[in-house]
Amino acid sequence: MDASERWTRAYQKIRTGLLLSNSLDTLRDMTNNDHMQPDQVTKVKELGQGAFATVELCKYKPPGGGGEVLVAVKRLLPSILKNKEELLAFVEESKLLRKLRHRYIVSYIGVGGSGEMSLRNADSARKVLNSTFLVQEYVEGGNLRKQVLEQMGHAHHARKHYSQEQALEWIIQIAKGLRYLHTSKPKIAWRDAKLENILMRKVDGGKKLEACLADFGLSAVLPGPKEHVNSSLLRKSMKAKQPTGDADLDGLSSAVDDILTGHQLEVEQSGPSVSQEGVFDLTGRTGSYFYMAPEVLHNEAYNEKADIFSFGVLMYELLCGCITSQLVVGPTGNMRAAEVYAAKVAGGYRRPLPSFIPEPLRELITECWAQNPKDRPPITEVVDRLTAFQEAPQQLSSGAGKSHKGEESAKKGCCGCSVM
Structure with missing residues (x-):
């Protein structure tokens, strides 16, 4: 790759981030550090298990003081690494939930894992993902x-x-x-x-x-009518490259491809494309x-x-x-x-x-x-x-x-x- 190509690729990555940062700035962002260490949550019992994650009732003691509170903790299963779509869904759910604040939407508390480990190579990133968990409000009335x-x-x-x-x-x-x-x-x-x-x-x-x-693993962020509806760059970035300001989450998102190298998974890579009528080629x-x-x-x-x-x-x-x-x-x-x-x-x-x-x-x-x-x-x-x-x-x-x-x-x- 020559210097011109490297410059073009770098420019595209920067522009992707700017596009999405500008499009997301009117959603409520959390500015505090909401990363958690594994020892901050203590399991009480399992609430349920799916094909790719378990949900546990846990005790959590807020860092600012106060007594323990009950929370719902969603943890990835090891099998998640065999399915790229589900892995991306978990990461994207975490990134989306931290931006949602509404009375009738389950409250996000934080995301945790082995945050001290580097995400720059596949081996350490895999260990981070194996320890990743999403902490949400415990809604005690069932569904x-x-x-x-x-x-x-x-x-x-x-x-x-x-x-x-x-x-x-x-x-x-x-x-x-x-x-x-x-x-x-x-x-x-x-x-x-x-x-x-x-x-x-x-x-x-x-x-x-x-x-x-609750459960936003399948949610999709849709671009507005003025947001470059035919831009292939935007289509690619919508899948899993939305910056949140949380280094751990953004690192997980960028590390997914490296972690799954060699699995030969079939998954839509381009993300949603947009028609002039405001409908999207979603999954x-x-x-x-x-x-x-x-x-x-x-x-x-x-x-x-x-x-x-x-x-x-x-x-x-x-x-x-x-x-x-x-x-x-x-x-x-x-x-x-x-x-x-x-x-x-x-x-x-x-x-x-x-x-x-x-x-x-x-x-x-x-x-x-x-x-x-x-x-x-x-x-x-x-x-x-x-x-x-x-x-x-x-x-x-x-x-x-x-x-x-x-x-x-x-x-x-x-x-x-x-x-x-």
């Missing part, structure tokens, strides 16, 4: 799926696990969290909205639960089949309106008190059935809307899960309509309004077991 499962158990009881008023309150909280993501600069597409990723925080002395968004089939927008399943270009589709499904499940996946695949977890159902939805099928859901909410669900993304309302409109409806509580008890075709099995508070 929203648990609440809806309880409601399913009360389907034929006069007294429900939660009321329609409570369901509406949770829906508004979810919508406000999503509004924060969609109206941030740059805009953030969640891409993993589902009941399991809505955690329930205890408030008012534990008497109430409020919903907050297809991202998220859960049961909440997946048609354009995502079909590997078409999409934007934050895919989240609106998923939100419509969340509204449906929460108001109906039923979980689609339970009806489709049952306890066996038949993924073939899930794929068939997702394909049917992508082709235009929607679950019947029961008549006990008030008409304005039925209309909103129908618009949110519209086949064409352009027909789905923006999240700002969704919040406004939900809030207006909440301020007219008589609509919740004044009856359902007009019946919808195919609702007969749902009129007594059960969504029925017929799926397709």
Whole structure:
């Protein structure tokens, strides 16, 4: 490589950093040093384990003094090094969470690991990654799926696990969290909205639960309409090169390729490209089949309106008190059935809307899960309509309004077991 080529490459790296730094400066940055050493957290018990990470309940003593607090700690499994996409997702989730501050989004506390080790070579960087953990607020009320499962158990009881008023309150909280993501600069597409990723925080002395968004491993930062939509440089940088001001996180991100050299993994290298219509060539089939927008399943270009589709499904499940996946695949977890159902939805099928859901909410669900993304309302409109409806509580008890075709099995508070 001659001097001219080296200079060009250096210039591109600097320009990449400047582009992203400028595009992210209106998101709330944390300026304090939030790196943690492994001995600052003490495991209490394991909360769950996935294919690539475990989540533990831990005790954490803040460095500024005060008593120990309970936190949720997400740790990479050794197998993470065999999957580049999941590794990048973990690093990007950490980098994104440190910038998010909203009541209805799970709070970021810090990221830790063997920070004293050099990240300049693959061997030491691998050791750092093996010790890396993400520390978040411990949300002690479980997730929203648990609440809806309880409601399913009360389907034929006069007294429900939660009321329609409570369901509406949770829906508004979810919508406000999503509004924060969609109206941030740059805009953030969640891409993993589902009941399991809505955690329930205890408030008012534990008497109430409020919903907050969690798990941003699949989130994508979308460039604005004026941010060089056809720039190949920006497309490359969006994947995993967003500077945060945290040397450890940025070092992890830059060290990923070196660590995985020789694994011959197939992974999209270019990141999202952008069309003139504001939709993006993001990774297809991202998220859960049961909440997946048609354009995502079909590997078409999409934007934050895919989240609106998923939100419509969340509204449906929460108001109906039923979980689609339970009806489709049952306890066996038949993924073939899930794929068939997702394909049917992508082709235009929607679950019947029961008549006990008030008409304005039925209309909103129908618009949110519209086949064409352009027909789905923006999240700002969704919040406004939900809030207006909440301020007219008589609509919740004044009856359902007009019946919808195919609702007969749902009129007594059960969504029925017929799926397709």
